[in-house]
Amino acid sequence: MTPPLAPYQAVTACRSCQASPLEDLIEFGTAPLADRLQDPAAPTPDLHAPLTLCHCPACGLCQIRETVAPEVLFGADYPYFSSVSPALMAHFQQSAQQLMGSGLLHPGDLVVEAASNDGYLLTHFDKAGYRVRGVDPAAGPVAEARRKGVETDHTFFSHAVAQRLRAELGPARLFLANNVLAHVADVNDFVAGIAHLLTEDGMAVIEAPSLLDLVDTGAFDTIYHQHLLYLTLNAVQPLFTRHGLKLIDAEELWVHGGSLRLFVARGGTSSARLHDLLAQEDARQVGTRAFFTPFLNRVTQICTETRAAVEAAQAAGQRLAAYGAAAKGTTLLHMLDVPPGALSHVYDKSPWKTGRAMPGSGLVIHPAGALDRTDVDVVLMLAWNFADEIIAENQPFLDQGGRFLIPVPRLQHVPDTAS
Ligand code: DWN
Numbered sequence: 001m002t003p004p005l006a007p008y009q010a011v012t013a014c015r016s017c018q019a020s021p022l023e024d025l026i027e028f029g030t031a032p033l034a035d036r037l038q039d040p041a042a043p044t045p046d047l048h049a050p051l052t053l054c055h056c057p058a059c060g061l062c063q064i065r066e067t068v069a070p071e072v073l074f075g076a077d078y079p080y081f082s083s084v085s086p087a088l089m090a091h092f093q094q095s096a097q098q099l100m101g102s103g104l105l106h107p108g109d110l111v112v113e114a115a116s117n118d119g120y121l122l123t124h125f126d127k128a129g130y131r132v133r134g135v136d137p138a139a140g141p142v143a144e145a146r147r148k149g150v151e152t153d154h155t156f157f158s159h160a161v162a163q164r165l166r167a168e169l170g171p172a173r174l175f176l177a178n179n180v181l182a183h184v185a186d187v188n189d190f191v192a193g194i195a196h197l198l199t200e201d202g203m204a205v206i207e208a209p210s211l212l213d214l215v216d217t218g219a220f221d222t223i224y225h226q227h228l229l230y231l232t233l234n235a236v237q238p239l240f241t242r243h244g245l246k247l248i249d250a251e252e253l254w255v256h257g258g259s260l261r262l263f264v265a266r267g268g269t270s271s272a273r274l275h276d277l278l279a280q281e282d283a284r285q286v287g288t289r290a291f292f293t294p295f296l297n298r299v300t301q302i303c304t305e306t307r308a309a310v311e312a313a314q315a316a317g318q319r320l321a322a323y324g325a326a327a328k329g330t331t332l333l334h335m336l337d338v339p340p341g342a343l344s345h346v347y348d349k350s351p352w353k354t355g356r357a358m359p360g361s362g363l364v365i366h367p368a369g370a371l372d373r374t375d376v377d378v379v380l381m382l383a384w385n386f387a388d389e390i391i392a393e394n395q396p397f398l399d400q401g402g403r404f405l406i407p408v409p410r411l412q413h414v415p416d417t418a419s
Pocket of ligand 1: 179325347
């Protein structure tokens with residue numbers, strides 16, 4: 001049966017510079033939409049859409065062709081809450097403290113965050129006495145943010161929303177946007193909104209997954225319909241200058257498998273660190289097709305080796321489950337195409353996900369307490385970006401002879417069976 005297609009449009013011109021044609025890199029076929037969790041008691045056919053990674057030969061921006069309606073991707077049921085990971089919360093607390101100690105902010109200043117999720121970041125600025133406003137389209141996280149006392153507009157950030165916010169609250173000295181710039185279909189409208197909202201001496205601090213890290217870690221599973229853009233510094237520079245802004249600094253981060261933190265203002269001197277990172281990208285010929293060839297081979301290797309490891313464990317009569325009902329897990333399982341029934345279920349710590357089922361695989365989400373060898377022998381780590389944190393929490397499972405399979409950046413057996 002052909003799976004139902006979500007409403008989508010395929011772009012032919014670059015989402016940033018509007019040049020065409022775009023050059024295709026990887027076709028993932030028709031893939032299930034990530035994060036549209038199911039009710040296992042009353043499942044409905046998963047919505048799918050074609051998923052094609054391409055890049056713009058003119059400005060080098062890597063992107064996917066298919067734009068699925070954002071209301072479908074980030075609807076009322078959107079299950080991602082940033083506060084589930086202690087390591088991620090520590091990262092954002094450190095970021096807030098760094099920004100509040102930088103001298104940028106003055107008492108009474110306004111801090112606005114796009115995709116503020118459950119208010120995890122703005123609470124730090126709120127408690128420090130700054131005026132804050134969140135903007136997020138997902139009902140669940142917004143309700144959680146409001147419960148924390150973080151005033152939040154339940155909508156997508158845009159140029160029009162920026163105009164309304166500035167009229168209501170005045171300009172913002174600090175604009176935050178973590179893991180959203182790469183999710184926006186009209187990225188020019190989004191950046192125009194930043195330019196409209198910032199004070200003359202304001203700063204936008206933006207975190208987004210790094211294409212360089214995606215390629216170097218083989219993290220093909222982070223390619224899914226929510227992620228429209230895959231950023232490099234060279235490709236985002238013209239996006240900001242087009243709207244009177246300037247990328248003045250950048251930082252490499254571990255989060256989400258490797259991200260960039262971008263510092264954007266109306267002017268100022270570019271940092272030496274930014275020049276070094278830009279030079280690294282140039283040296284790697286990022287933005288050219290040749291840059292992607294090793295990555296394409298790596299995707300095949302990860303899928304082949306991981307599928308074989310799952311099938312070998314299944315053939316040996318071992319009980320397998322997955323860990324982390326992550327959005328990226330939907331793409332991974334789609335591409336792995338392991339035999340039906342090979343994985344019995346998936347564990348996840350998020351209370352907003354347990355009891356539901358992953359799209360595509362239909363794996364039912366069990367609460368991730370301490371893994372126990374009486375229930376499972378081998379666990380496929382879908383949330384590999386948190387592998388250290390998750391393994392540290394489940395040392396007893398390993399002591400009982402349990403095993404993890406960690407597919408990315410290369411298939412790793414924990415403990416290492418070769419030893
Ligand atoms: O862009 C996005 C990235 C930033 O985050 C969003 N579109 C959605 C989300 O992607 P994801 O779902 O792949 O993110 P995570 O945070 O890598 O997913 C990890 C999953 O693992 C979550 O469902 C929470 C879960 N988890 C767990 O069960 N035990 C996480 C940790 C740290 C744990 O100890």
